[in-house]
Amino acid sequence: MKHSRLALEFIISFIVLGILICGVSSYIGYQQYKESIESQYNTKAYDIATMAKRTIDTDEIYHYYEIARAVSHEEDRTDEILEILETDEYQRISQELINIKEDMRANDIFLVYVNQDILLSYTQEEEWTPLTYIFDCFDRGEGPYQLGRQGAINPKFIDEAYKVITTGNCSNDYFISHSFHGYNTSALLPIDMKGEYLILCVEIPMQYIIESIQDYLYHAIIVSIGVIVLVIILFMIYYYFVLIKPIKIMTKETGLFIENVGHQSKALKKIKLKNDIGYLAKSILQMEQDIISYIENIKKVTKEQEKLNAELEIATQIQMSMLPNLQEFSRSEEFRIAASMTPAKAVGGDFYDFFMVDKDHLAIVMADVSGKGIPAALFMVIGKTLIKEYSKTDLDPASIFTKVNQILCESNKEGLFITAFEGILNLSTGEFYYVNAGHELPFLAKKNQPFRQVSIFPNFVLAGMEDMTYQSGKVVLECGDKLFQYTDGVPEATNQNNELFGMERLEMALNKEQGQSPIQIIESVQEEVDIFVEDAPQFDDITMLCLEFKRKKETAQ
Numbered sequence: 001m002k003h004s005r006l007a008l009e010f011i012i013s014f015i016v017l018g019i020l021i022c023g024v025s026s027y028i029g030y031q032q033y034k035e036s037i038e039s040q041y042n043t044k045a046y047d048i049a050t051m052a053k054r055t056i057d058t059d060e061i062y063h064y065y066e067i068a069r070a071v072s073h074e075e076d077r078t079d080e081i082l083e084i085l086e087t088d089e090y091q092r093i094s095q096e097l098i099n100i101k102e103d104m105r106a107n108d109i110f111l112v113y114v115n116q117d118i119l120l121s122y123t124q125e126e127e128w129t130p131l132t133y134i135f136d137c138f139d140r141g142e143g144p145y146q147l148g149r150q151g152a153i154n155p156k157f158i159d160e161a162y163k164v165i166t167t168g169n170c171s172n173d174y175f176i177s178h179s180f181h182g183y184n185t186s187a188l189l190p191i192d193m194k195g196e197y198l199i200l201c202v203e204i205p206m207q208y209i210i211e212s213i214q215d216y217l218y219h220a221i222i223v224s225i226g227v228i229v230l231v232i233i234l235f236m237i238y239y240y241f242v243l244i245k246p247i248k249i250m251t252k253e254t255g256l257f258i259e260n261v262g263h264q265s266k267a268l269k270k271i272k273l274k275n276d277i278g279y280l281a282k283s284i285l286q287m288e289q290d291i292i293s294y295i296e297n298i299k300k301v302t303k304e305q306e307k308l309n310a311e312l313e314i315a316t317q318i319q320m321s322m323l324p325n326l327q328e329f330s331r332s333e334e335f336r337i338a339a340s341m342t343p344a345k346a347v348g349g350d351f352y353d354f355f356m357v358d359k360d361h362l363a364i365v366m367a368d369v370s371g372k373g374i375p376a377a378l379f380m381v382i383g384k385t386l387i388k389e390y391s392k393t394d395l396d397p398a399s400i401f402t403k404v405n406q407i408l409c410e411s412n413k414e415g416l417f418i419t420a421f422e423g424i425l426n427l428s429t430g431e432f433y434y435v436n437a438g439h440e441l442p443f444l445a446k447k448n449q450p451f452r453q454v455s456i457f458p459n460f461v462l463a464g465m466e467d468m469t470y471q472s473g474k475v476v477l478e479c480g481d482k483l484f485q486y487t488d489g490v491p492e493a494t495n496q497n498n499e500l501f502g503m504e505r506l507e508m509a510l511n512k513e514q515g516q517s518p519i520q521i522i523e524s525v526q527e528e529v530d531i532f533v534e535d536a537p538q539f540d541d542i543t544m545l546c547l548e549f550k551r552k553k554e555t556a557q
Contacts (some may be wrong), residue, residue, distance in 0.1 A: 004400070006108075007194055007457060008267070012390060015232065015556065018228035018231070019034050020546055021224070021228055022193050022221065022224040022228050023227055025220075025225055026221045026353075026406060028245040029220050032323050032504050034468060038185060038206070039548050041185045041206055042185045042186075042187065044104075044204060045106075045185050045187035045202045045203070045204045046187040046189070048104045048109070048187070048200075048202045048204065049109075049187040049189045049200055049201070049202040049423075050189065050319050051100055051104075051191055051397070052095060052097055052200060052202065053191065053200055055093065055096045055097065055100070056093065056111070056191065056200070058191060058193065060089060060093075061111075061134065062095070062193060062194070063084075063085065064090075064134045064147055065113060065134065065193045065196075067080055067084070067111035067147065067148060067282075068070040068112075068132040068133070068134050068147065068148065068198075069132070069134050069196075071115050071148045072113055072115040072118075072130075072150070073115070076134060076500055077148060078148075078240035079147050081146075081147050081148040083185065085146055085147060090147070093135060094135055094137075094144075097109045097111075097135055097137050098137045101137040102203070103329060106202055106203060106204045106205075106207070107138065107184055107203045107204060107205050108138035108202070108203045108261040108542040109135075109136075109137045109142075109199055109201070109203075110133060110135060110136040110138065110145070110200075110201055111133070111134045111135040111136075111191065111199070111200050111201075112131045112134060112151075112198065112201065113131075113132045113134065113198055114130055114131060114132075114153075114161055114165050114198075114199055115131075115132070115201060115465055116162070116165060116166070116214050117131045118130040119153070119158060119161060119162055119165075120162070125444050129150045129151055129152045129153070129174065130152075130153055130161075130526060131151045131152065131153050131442060132148065132149070132150050133145040133146065133147065133148070133149045133150070133151060134147055134198065135147075136149070141262060147223065148185075148455070148474050154186075157186065157188065157412055161188065161199060164188050164189075164190045164197060165190070165196070165199065166197075167183075168190045168192060168197050169190070170187075170188055170189055171191065172408065178316070183201040183205065183206045184202045184204060184206060184388060185204060186201060186202065187201065187202045187399060188200070188201050188203075188295055189201075189206075190436075191557065201552075202455055203432055205347070209251075211340075215550065232303050236410060244358060247407060250384075251407075251410060252409030253466060253519045254378055254382065255447065256508065257330075266502070271396075281473055282440065284400060293371075306494060307548060312402045318551040321350070321353070322381065322384065323331065323339075323341065323353070324339075324353055324354055324355060326339065326354075329354070333548055333550065333551065333553075334362075334427045334549070334551055334552070334553050335425070335427070335548060335549055336518050336550060337354055337364070337382055337518055337545070337546070337547050337548070338386050338517070338518035338519035338521070338522050338543065338545070339352050339354070339522070339526045339543075339546070340526065340542075340543070340544055341541060341542070341543040342405060342457070342526070342538070342542040342543075343541045344372075344487075344489075344538045344539060344540055344541050346448075349367075349368060349369025349370065349372070349376035349377065349379065349380045349416075349418070349541075350367070350368050350369070350487045350489065350540075350542075350543040351365075351367055351368075351369075351383075351384050351543070352364075352366050352367070352379075352525055352543055352545050353365040353381050353384055353387070353388060353487055354545070355391075357386060357391055357424060358393055358542075360426060360427050360428050360553060361425065361427065362385045362423050362424070362425045362427060363391050363419070363422065363423070363424045364422070364423050364425075364427075364432075364483075364485070364545060364547055365384070365387055365389075365422045366420070366421045366439065366486070366487065366490060366543065366545055367380075367383060367384070367418050367419065367420035367421070367439070367462075367487075368384055368418065368419045368420075368423075368439070368484040368487040368489075368541075368543070369383065369415050369416060369417075369418050370407070370416050370418070370419075371414070371416050375414045375416065376416060379408075379412075379414070379416045379463075380418075381420070382408065382411070382461075383404065383408060383418050383420070383462065386403075386404045386407055386408070387400060387401075387404055387420070390403050391422070392402050392423070395424055395433070396433065396468075396469050396472060397422045397423065397424055397433055397434055397435035397472045398435045398459075398469075398470040400422065400435070400474035401420070401422065401435050401437055401462060401470040402468065402470050402472050404462060404464045405437075405463060405464075405465075405466075405468050405470070406466065406467070408462055408463035408468040409463055409464075410464070411519055412463045416463060417438075417461040417462060417463045417464045418437070418440075418461060418462040418463055419439040419440075419461050419462075419487075419488075420436075420438075420439070420440040421434065421435070421439040421440070421442065421485055422434065422435055422461055423435075423483070423548065425477065427552065427553040427556050428479075428552055428553045429476070429552065430476050430477040430478060430479075430549060430552060431476055431477075431481075432474065432475050432476065432477050433473070433474050434456065434472060434473055434474070434475075435458065435459060435470050435471070435473070436456050436473075437459045437460065437462045437470065438457055438459065438460060438461035438462075438464075439457060439485075439487075440485070440486055440488055440490075440491070441453050441454055441455065441456060442454050442456075442483055442484060442485040442486075443483070443506075443507070444475070444481065444482070444483055444484075444512070445483075445484075445486040446478065446480075447478060447479065447480030447481055448514070448515075450507060450510075450511040450514075450530065451482070451507060451511050453483060453503070453507065454475070454508075457471055459471060459472060462507070477549040478549070479549060479550060479551050479552065480549070480550075481523070481548070481549050482546060482547065482548045483546070483547045483548075483549075484510060484520065484521065484544070484545070484546045484548075485542045485544070485545050485546075486506075486525075486542075486545070487541060487543040487544075488540065489538075489540035489541045490507075490525065490529065490542055490543075490544060491503050491541040492504055492538055492540060493529050493532065493533050493538070493540075493542065494533070495532055495533050495534060495536050496534060496535065496536045496540065501528075501529055501533070505528065505532065506525065508528075509524060509525045509528035509529075510524075510525060512524055513527070516550050517548070518546035518547065519546075521546045522544050522545075522546055526544070529542065
């Protein structure tokens, strides 16, 4: 089965959306899980440091501190250091720290004196290092660093180390680093030496969590993909049967009917949807039945030319019957609206529409299908129904025209196009969003002011080119403002001298009298057109619509 471009784009859009959702959710979950694990490991490091701190008696190691401090300031204490290393006390403390390290599976536990002067200007290229070890539990091949041995500091810890030795307080932040110890988290605790501070540092390995994080990420991605794929499948099945498949059937059957008038569609009878798509299918089917029925009757009593004229007349009646009922809106307190369409002798493609999108929004539509005859009338029905269908789910006129244009392009074998204008009025605020697809520019009259033509962005016509993106505009209507829209049959009305009625005469007709109601405005313009044209034949439909915004809708408090 050959899929339409619309169906393919729908599938691609869902897949892209699924990939984005999967990627974002997996990344967020990964980051949160990673941060949680790292925080737990750092808390463990501080717990080990606290445990190690309890084994150190500051009075017992004060002498070690003095030696380390002297060595850091370039004093030679070699003899004293050698004597201390042989003492039972030094060996005992070292062994206790080593036992804690092994029992708690830490990489290293070490106690150091930090030369503050060197630390402030330290870089890794410096000959002198800021750390002087007192105790160390890490075997570097030549054994742990013993009392008096100097070493470098991880650049990440410089700020934290400076805070510890100057204030005696440690940070609430945790540190993750890669060093010769591997992938670690570190804890730095101060040891008070009568107003100065040593640093007790514990490093514990974190390579154990890498596999856990990777495993979490793997399962998160698998689960996300599974859920998203399931959702995509369910949505695609649903939208295929309620939107894509019915539209494909209607466009195909409409094309067959245009090519072979008299071919009544059986496929349209199978569309049982109880929405506007189903209504569109029934309307097309009913129109086919009416046209076929009328053609059969005409064949019996008229000649070929009479058959054609009768066919066009029927189509005109069908077209007129699809226009909205003005009486349904006559009692509105927020607005007044009036419209008229005077068709030419041939069936035309002009149409207007207005309807309530919801309780707060009124939509108006004015359009003109290129060409004449049955194809234009059928194309008008499809365009009118699609615009109304999408308007009920989207308050952005530009988005509505973008979707409608895509569908019309797919079923446009006759090469027809539609110039159209749609506006959606917020009855509570007066905001009027509109989009213009190559249609005539409307006239706007502010309260107690004359009509003036509104200069708006002219988007491309509907069904003229695929993949068009339309842009909308906005005006704010105040109480008493009026909007007048029309098709090109008004300014292009021609008299017997082949002169056009023109925009200047149209503007004068609109402003002939101030304070007229919408229906009076339309009647006044029609009267001026009739006087100008006189007995000249009408070559195009004359369609007009006038909207007056009376007052803003009261909203519930």
